[in-house]
Amino acid sequence: MNTNAALSADLLPETAKYPTLLERYRRVRSRTESLVAPLSPEDMVVQSMPDASPAKWHLAHTAWFFETFLLLPHVENYRPYDPEFAYLFNSYYEALGQRQPRAQRGMMTRPAVKSIIAYRHHVDERMVALLQSALPANIADLVELGIAHEEQHQELLLMDLLHLFSLSPVKPVYDRTWPDIKPGRRGRFIAINGGTVDIGTAAKDFAFDNEGPRHTVWLHAFEISDHLVTNAEWLEFIADGGYSRHELWLSDGWSLVQAEAWQAPLYWEQDSSSGEWRQMSLKGLQAIQPDAPVSHISYYEAAAFAAWAGARLPSEAEWEYAASAGILEQVDDAAWQWTQSAYGAYPGFRPAASAVGEYNGKFMVNQMVLRGGADITPAGHSRLTYRNFYRPGQRWMRAGLRLARDAR
Amino acid sequence: MNTNAALSADLLPETAKYPTLLERYRRVRSRTESLVAPLSPEDMVVQSMPDASPAKWHLAHTAWFFETFLLLPHVENYRPYDPEFAYLFNSYYEALGQRQPRAQRGMMTRPAVKSIIAYRHHVDERMVALLQSALPANIADLVELGIAHEEQHQELLLMDLLHLFSLSPVKPVYDRTWPDIKPGRRGRFIAINGGTVDIGTAAKDFAFDNEGPRHTVWLHAFEISDHLVTNAEWLEFIADGGYSRHELWLSDGWSLVQAEAWQAPLYWEQDSSSGEWRQMSLKGLQAIQPDAPVSHISYYEAAAFAAWAGARLPSEAEWEYAASAGILEQVDDAAWQWTQSAYGAYPGFRPAASAVGEYNGKFMVNQMVLRGGADITPAGHSRLTYRNFYRPGQRWMRAGLRLARDAR
Amino acid sequence: MNTNAALSADLLPETAKYPTLLERYRRVRSRTESLVAPLSPEDMVVQSMPDASPAKWHLAHTAWFFETFLLLPHVENYRPYDPEFAYLFNSYYEALGQRQPRAQRGMMTRPAVKSIIAYRHHVDERMVALLQSALPANIADLVELGIAHEEQHQELLLMDLLHLFSLSPVKPVYDRTWPDIKPGRRGRFIAINGGTVDIGTAAKDFAFDNEGPRHTVWLHAFEISDHLVTNAEWLEFIADGGYSRHELWLSDGWSLVQAEAWQAPLYWEQDSSSGEWRQMSLKGLQAIQPDAPVSHISYYEAAAFAAWAGARLPSEAEWEYAASAGILEQVDDAAWQWTQSAYGAYPGFRPAASAVGEYNGKFMVNQMVLRGGADITPAGHSRLTYRNFYRPGQRWMRAGLRLARDAR
Amino acid sequence: MNTNAALSADLLPETAKYPTLLERYRRVRSRTESLVAPLSPEDMVVQSMPDASPAKWHLAHTAWFFETFLLLPHVENYRPYDPEFAYLFNSYYEALGQRQPRAQRGMMTRPAVKSIIAYRHHVDERMVALLQSALPANIADLVELGIAHEEQHQELLLMDLLHLFSLSPVKPVYDRTWPDIKPGRRGRFIAINGGTVDIGTAAKDFAFDNEGPRHTVWLHAFEISDHLVTNAEWLEFIADGGYSRHELWLSDGWSLVQAEAWQAPLYWEQDSSSGEWRQMSLKGLQAIQPDAPVSHISYYEAAAFAAWAGARLPSEAEWEYAASAGILEQVDDAAWQWTQSAYGAYPGFRPAASAVGEYNGKFMVNQMVLRGGADITPAGHSRLTYRNFYRPGQRWMRAGLRLARDAR
């Protein structure tokens, strides 16, 4: 079965040019369920590491999000579907009370997948009724948030599943027909002049709170590559001793390289007889495609590669400015791109006062910004102002890199 | 559904007084499958801690045991059902090569439960054919071992399941009709004279290698209780500060009490408003039965209770001698009983030379012997010479205690 | 004995207005030794945590630095004082080969303190000879670097010592006459207009490589406090539940608050009967001074306090611009001030190619910038462009905070 | 300097055949101080691992023991030398209140060594006065205990020091003239008939509580080696793949071999060019002596060697019976000998009711018994009934092995 049908559904001709909120709600909810179609109940319950969540949990948590932030406050007399679910499926909202510890999400063999699907459909019924009524702007904004939230979890679901399957000794195939990341060519540096530029969202359309306010920054003249670094280039880095030359690495990265014996991106493994590299993917173990962008690398690896290449990572402002200028390729359909910017608040940023305010702001430390989007990111989810963020040692995201350098 | 039907099946009238090996094989294999009948696929795949295994793994490993030790060496031209299974379902036999790391058994969402059942039935078919032929004694002995092995895993399966369900926030019920542990009365000490006695198996019938050779030991006059310590007595221990008085505890036990904040047996929880104690069981959360034997206690707790009661635990030789004399009640149908004997080799013990030799001998350190049997032990599995063993801090077994003391 | 005499020595009238490099070398070397005068050999060998180093190690490592980067490359026929010292006293220079693991520095009971002093004097003799000759600029720069390096280790030595003494049950006094941090008043916000400003060193005088290049940044209008947050204000934060209100904290900070049960700054302890707070200091346990700036707080605590106060931390560019404008008090003589800036490379930054290049660049991740200087910072060591950096959870530095906020 | 002079002092001609308690007190106290004579204050303060203690701590703790159990209860109006010392120098007596956590003993740089020596002399003065009076038997017994206790700490002090020095990159020499362990020849098995024998102390002279009561055990006919296993035999074990053949090892041992990459006894290191083995000793790094008994091995290694040799370890009863028969050599002057007996209570054992009762009983789990004595054991300290005990993975004791086997 081709679960990617769900992906392309987003691209189908539409009756109207702009789908209504209701249509978009239905589409995102339905795609989540089509993503789990190839999975057995067993595949959907196991948690492979504390950073990852079971597929079943993603199914339930995204329903809980709509129930908690839309139905409960904004639908008269709405009663929780199951009062225990607030404990089971709250992710990290401290303001909403106690919750199942993150590292123990895999202990919830019950409720069963089919009960979770029933929960989703119950929420859908009420949400559809709500969406058929006239909505004030603040509620419509929350629906937008809920849709964007579910799209994020669609990507997480695929990331988490790939991680789980990579740990299985039988290396399961999620979908034999899943499309490969589109290959590209090697990048060429494009020069950009410095000066003041404005970045961040001006907030007419939906965006996450962390993308604004729009504000001025000063950029120094720089160069940025039009393509992502490829697997072939990464193989050169490996062949040149990239993983064993301390001088290329940040100190924390070098410690991790040694502690975890990294020798290649996550999911790569070398055949002990032929010496060939393969990588675990949603299609199972596959040969490395030389022209495809490298992925599943940490910030440390991205920075070491850049040092090896005599370059650096772009700042997020450089990236956004260049991307807005339309000069970059592989912007959001291949792999997220590490930047050298630590994740923090834009000038004037202020999180919402309610529980929703915990969405982004409280994570603004110890993380690096990634820009763009990946092949597994739902179509239309990302934006040029979008700020993704992960810890510098994490590797289970679809993260690659695009080089930059100071003007010569 | 009453999965305990499977238990009582062992007690049904038989066509012949002694069931044949074939009949016994069929019975044990069928009971394993009836034990998992109340479980969903999700319940069967999750590993709740490194000491526990998923139910699905128990299903597969017990089939692998027969395939590995009977079919492969003793059935001509037998080919492994799936060559990968040796890696997936070997538990700890170093002589049989690499295997899935114990703590990662829960990552195997595939093969699916139904594939495992198919594997079991494939093995059953070949085993039945083998058992219908005339078997030399050494092969019959291995079949006996395989049956006893599967019985052990039946008990482990229930232990592991209870542990998993205890970590679920919804406290699932395995079987609402599962019988409670039979209650008893408080024990009375019975005096026994000292002198030389013989203990251990004389090996005419099947027994594990660690139960022999039969050998002489010298016993000093002692007293032993005819009943197990009850929940009511344990509540007195708690009320008297048992978990906060260092002088009652072994040093390692006291460290664990503090590090893990033990205040009661595993699976007990106190209602914060009423103060009443309940315990998680195969029937779900249940009120504590005062006359039932206490269970799910560590060796440290057993020894602390004995110190509090002015008594001690029996040695395994004292236990076996008293049990053989027929003066004990609740011998093997309530809870395993901690002894003060560290698990070691009997004089003259020699493990088998092949991989089967890894069954018991290599665990003879850092463990304490438990004797008797529990309500969840398959009927007919245990013997008076049976030596069960666990680490002194483990609590997920059905472990209780019987007091002893020196002659007065 | 008043070891602070050494501090004030830096302030004594000088024969010439600008001391020569030789004079400055002698002064810094002599001050290091006077700092350890109150210490016993036992005080000087113990390592209290992996982040801290024994005083003896600081003594030796600062000599090794001069030997390695000055004497060995630039003095003809210079032979290492002891070939083993490269292993013992290299801190983190990967390019210089293997070294004693950081967490094991406390195992070096030998060589004895007096041997280390002899090593220092040997190095001094050769350095003095070198400094009496005409020095090319690149060598003079390295001497400047060595002096600045030793000043950094003087501060570290005091920090590490305070940490060690805080873990001693007898709460030793380092120096009864050590001066308290100077008290201040509560701060007032000063408004500053936005626009482009230049920050960073222009590099005429000595500065660390990470302080440059000087470069333009765009600042938005902001306000910054003229004083540091005081202990009295911190006590209000505690009294208002600051350490138990999740909504004030970054997510990583909140985890740490709970895991380590933080209830006050490091070194604070509350008298269980009177409820009064005291803090461990270089003078021993002391009453909290209400008007003194709070110190020994993590970035997480600083950010939580700022959120509680309806403010934020300044960026390092805001801090530097305001400090350069001369409108701030308590700039560098009270406590380092956390900024909201993650530590990274300035545009155009390029570390030196040799081993000295490992000084700063490889730490540019997972750290936050602190600006200013502390009472324990050697006089004259810091600059307005100085970038100190620590991990957001560390607390053994003299770190406090100065509030800022967006223009109203 | 030859600190071993102190050892031989015990062998000097005495004025009376049996030294008085006072003389013995003086001798043991003085020997402790002579043991630390070669050490610097820095050597005496560092704690190399949680199992080990600083030499200074041993000096103080042994004084505290006399002060606590003799002077405070039995000398009228005796006031504690320093009330803080009860916290600082209590080892593990829960009944005596809070104490410095074991793993933090190395943080006590103060009080200084010379203050500890002053404390010792203060205690000595009062103890001498006490010992010059007529003592009731129960007090004399406590003095015996205090002397035996100090002798134990003398051995621990040497063990801990060797461990500390082994972690120093400069491999310090404690005493260049320290005598080597006496070499022996390879052992020969001696056959011993089975039957009932009595073991344990009859308690006329001083013995620890765990050595009694004397009691009957049944022994099966066995054979025991007259000598300890030598380094030469151990090299054969290594050469034959002893550390890489899983079938020789207990399961817990095999895990440890792999986790810690054991390839030889603790303190052995192989020269990478010549391939020769050396070992760290109190004399510094030394060539391996082929005929000397192997030492610094864990129980796991001892058991694996025995399995490799087609033998086993003796039980402690077998060892004691054979030793009492006078047929063993290297009984107590070479290395402690692992037995296959887990450490537990003898029949009828009852610890003392007071704090002294915590001396032995609370450790009776998770440890294996060693018998005999070592070259570093104070002369006259051990007995044939002496029960030493350590965890099976520990290696910093002077532990070797003597083989046994079942009668053929």
Ligand SMILES: [Fe+3]
């Ligand atoms: Fe979410």
Ligand SMILES: [Fe+3]
């Ligand atoms: Fe098994």
Ligand SMILES: [Fe+3]
């Ligand atoms: Fe340094």
Ligand SMILES: [Fe+3]
């Ligand atoms: Fe002691």
